[in-house]
Amino acid sequence: MAEPIIRTEGLSKKFGPFTALNGIDLEVYKGEIHALLGDNGAGKSTLIKILSGVHQPTSGTIYVEGQPHAFKTPRDASQAGIGTVYQDLAVNPLMSVTRNFFMGRELTKGPAPFGLLRMEEMDQITHDEMVKIGIDISDPRQAVGTMSGGQRQTLAIARAIYFGAKVLILDEPTSALGQKQQLEVLKTMRRVRARGDIAIIFITHNEVHSMLVSDRFTFLALGEVIGKGTHEELHGTDIRHLMAGGVEMADLEQEIAAI
Numbered sequence: 001m002a003e004p005i006i007r008t009e010g011l012s013k014k015f016g017p018f019t020a021l022n023g024i025d026l027e028v029y030k031g032e033i034h035a036l037l038g039d040n041g042a043g044k045s046t047l048i049k050i051l052s053g054v055h056q057p058t059s060g061t062i063y064v065e066g067q068p069h070a071f072k073t074p075r076d077a078s079q080a081g082i083g084t085v086y087q088d089l090a091v092n093p094l095m096s097v098t099r100n101f102f103m104g105r106e107l108t109k110g111p112a113p114f115g116l117l118r119m120e121e122m123d124q125i126t127h128d129e130m131v132k133i134g135i136d137i138s139d140p141r142q143a144v145g146t147m148s149g150g151q152r153q154t155l156a157i158a159r160a161i162y163f164g165a166k167v168l169i170l171d172e173p174t175s176a177l178g179q180k181q182q183l184e185v186l187k188t189m190r191r192v193r194a195r196g197d198i199a200i201i202f203i204t205h206n207e208v209h210s211m212l213v214s215d216r217f218t219f220l221a222l223g224e225v226i227g228k229g230t231h232e233e234l235h236g237t238d239i240r241h242l243m244a245g246g247v248e249m250a251d252l253e254q255e256i257a258a259i
């Protein structure tokens with residue numbers, strides 16, 4: 001088996017006397033979608049905040065492509081190729097798709113900070129990067145506010161990848177969306193997966209969604225790993241009980257498999 005792109009060893013986090021995470025071993029591989037599952041308070045967000053440099057672990061180590069890393073800031077994690085898409089997405093609905101795509105990393109000509117923006121080039125890149133993951137926005141100068149929630153998620157994902165994310169962390173990307181848009185986001189995730197060079201960590205409360213798209217699973221409860229395995233390894237076991245959505249599954253499975 002290939003080396004994990006991200007691996008944690010014995011990761012623990014205490015908030016004062018409270019142990020939020022206790023000895024977490026996680027292995028995440030490129031070209032895979034890895035579902036991180038667990039009930040409220042299990043420690044999912046704490047774990048990804050450590051992976052994205054927001055919190056520092058109390059003990060334990062993060063390895064990126066085999067090398068130990070200690071992220072002091074989100075910038076450190078980002079430089080190591082870890083891109084996190086939070087639920088609020090940090091998009092400005094009044095600004096254009098292109099300006100949101102580049103946000104703070106605009107292409108300019110002439111000396112900074114007064115360089116002229118290379119708008120046409122940025123529009124082209126935005127358009128092309130969005131098409132790559134399945135959304136053909138005819139006019140990248142349209143305001144983000146005109147896009148659907150699913151398209152905005154896709155914009156945030158395309159942006160993270162374009163700016164170098166090798167590991168994409170998606171915290172509840174489908175939870176605020178309606179049914180149809182949820183499917184859009186799941187499709188986007190499958191297209192990213194199909195590239196083969198990026199790992200996705202998918203946090204969700206929706207077992208149906210996790211089963212539809214994920215290759216590998218880690219279950220957390222009260223700060224500990226209570227189960228893990230690939231789709232095949234877990235097939236027919238307890239998770240089937242967790243997923244009471246069998247009917248919805250059958251329909252969606254076909255659509256996802258078509259990609």
Ligand SMILES: Nc1ncnc2c1ncn2[C@@H]1O[C@H](COP(=O)(O)OP(=O)(O)OP(=O)(O)O)[C@@H](O)[C@H]1O
Nearest residue numbers: 015018019020038039040041042043044045046047
């Ligand atoms: N900054 C903090 N200070 C103190 N306790 C915290 C802090 N952040 C999280 N916790 C506690 O750690 C535990 C795990 O929280 P966490 O947010 O990681 O859970 P989660 O799995 O993301 O839950 P949810 O599904 O509700 O998002 C909870 O008991 C929470 O109250």
Ligand SMILES: [Mg+2]
Nearest residue numbers: 041044045046
């Ligand atoms: Mg959370």
